[in-house]
Amino acid sequence: MGKNENGMLKALKFAGAAAGTIYAAEKMSFYLATVRNMLKPDSGSIYNWKFGNIFYHIYGEGSPVVLVHDLRPDCCGCEWKDFAVRILRGHRIYVLDMPGYGRSEKKNVVCTGYYYAKAINDFIDNVVGDTADVISSGRASSAVIMARYAKPDNFGRLIFINPETPEHMYRGTDEPSRVLGNLIEMPLIGTGIYTCLFSYPAVAARFRHEYFKNEGCVSKTMIRSFTEAAHLNGSGARFTLSSHIAGYDACDALAMLRKMQCEAMIVGGRDLPGIDRTIEAYRSADPAIISHMVRNTCAMPHMEAPSAVGKVCCDYLRKSE
Numbered sequence: 001m002g003k004n005e006n007g008m009l010k011a012l013k014f015a016g017a018a019a020g021t022i023y024a025a026e027k028m029s030f031y032l033a034t035v036r037n038m039l040k041p042d043s044g045s046i047y048n049w050k051f052g053n054i055f056y057h058i059y060g061e062g063s064p065v066v067l068v069h070d071l072r073p074d075c076c077g078c079e080w081k082d083f084a085v086r087i088l089r090g091h092r093i094y095v096l097d098m099p100g101y102g103r104s105e106k107k108n109v110v111c112t113g114y115y116y117a118k119a120i121n122d123f124i125d126n127v128v129g130d131t132a133d134v135i136s137s138g139r140a141s142s143a144v145i146m147a148r149y150a151k152p153d154n155f156g157r158l159i160f161i162n163p164e165t166p167e168h169m170y171r172g173t174d175e176p177s178r179v180l181g182n183l184i185e186m187p188l189i190g191t192g193i194y195t196c197l198f199s200y201p202a203v204a205a206r207f208r209h210e211y212f213k214n215e216g217c218v219s220k221t222m223i224r225s226f227t228e229a230a231h232l233n234g235s236g237a238r239f240t241l242s243s244h245i246a247g248y249d250a251c252d253a254l255a256m257l258r259k260m261q262c263e264a265m266i267v268g269g270r271d272l273p274g275i276d277r278t279i280e281a282y283r284s285a286d287p288a289i290i291s292h293m294v295r296n297t298c299a300m301p302h303m304e305a306p307s308a309v310g311k312v313c314c315d316y317l318r319k320s321e
Contacts, residue, residue: 029195033231038224039078041103041232047096047127051115052105054123056096060088063156064128065317067095068120069102070138070300071249073237074198074206074230076102079137083302086310087317094128098140102229106236108185111243113251116143117150124154133317135159137302139244142169142253149256158264159313161302162272166254166281173247181246184238194238198230211300213271222303257285264289265316267309269297290316 047054057077065087067080077095084093097104099119100111109115120143124132133156136144141163148155184190196202203226207218230237243249266282268275270293279291292312294301302309 029199030231030234033200033227036224036228038221038228039076039103039232044103047123049099049119049122051109051119052099052107054096054099054105054119055103056094056123056127059084059093059095060091062090062092064130064132065091065093066120066124066128066132066134067093068134068136068140068144069096069098071098071101071116071140071143071240071244072138073101073194073241074203074226075138076104076229078102078225078229079300079303082306083310086306087314089314091317094123094132096123097229100237100240103232106233106239108236108239110248111240112248113143113146113253116140116249117146120144120147121151121154124151131156133157133159135161135313136163137161138299139164139168139249142249142251145253145256146251148262149260152260152262155262157317158262159267159316160264160282161267161309162269162275162299163266163278163282164253165274165278169250169253173250178246181242181248184242184245187235190238190242191235194235194241195231197241198227198237200224200227203227203230211298212304213269213296213298214304217304254281254285257282261288262286266291267301267312268293269299269301269304270295271298 041055044055044057047056055077067077067084069075069077069079076097080095084095087093098116100106131154134144136159138161141160144158148158184193200223204223207223208215212218264286266279266289268279268291283289283291294305294308294312297304
């Protein structure tokens, strides 16, 4: 065997060993992130949606309210845990994990705005079975608006908590974004990047510097729950991330908002950068939208100040009846 062949064989062995080491490290990361069983995926119900099973919980009795979590890979229905009990009185609360998130099935699909809107409408049609008020968090606002635009009879009042910014709506897709999105989809490299982005330290940093205004309100339970949500059911959640990076989930929700009449309120975290500009954009699309600011909160006011946000939402739903 020549020197070139020996060198090639050694290179292949090294590459194989490196790939095996990376794979083992990634498997260990997923195991450690989910071993505490914080989210108890066997505790809820499953809606057998045609594009993947959707996990959900139901609480209380009364008029239906559907809670739709933010569309970040570490988010799921657990973000509503402390908020949901504040709005139970007189309501039947549906808390779902959107497809590709948390305890729901995570398939290798392109996650578009239509995909999320379809999931919301099919859930209301087949699980709720009645017109529902919907409360959404963060990026999910665009999916809710698209769903409301497609099937208005499914929806009553809408509450957007720190809704998606116009900049995110209009970002569209381009070649560099698609390339990066494809990189995230790759089994070893993409999964490696994903595990770094949603490791416990990375999630903790987001809570302290982005999600919450007051670091003292951040608990280990919150961080562990979000870290687990990002890792449950394997690395399939990276497909929601790749679709977002590539811009496939972008949609002009404000254009749809201009064409429909609906009762809506925005709840904003007072310390979230750009929230005033975002509310102004939504009110330009629909002047009837009202807003309320929650002091000393940032991107997740319903987690940081669940009592205050719960009271605002209950008062709005009660006055609109």
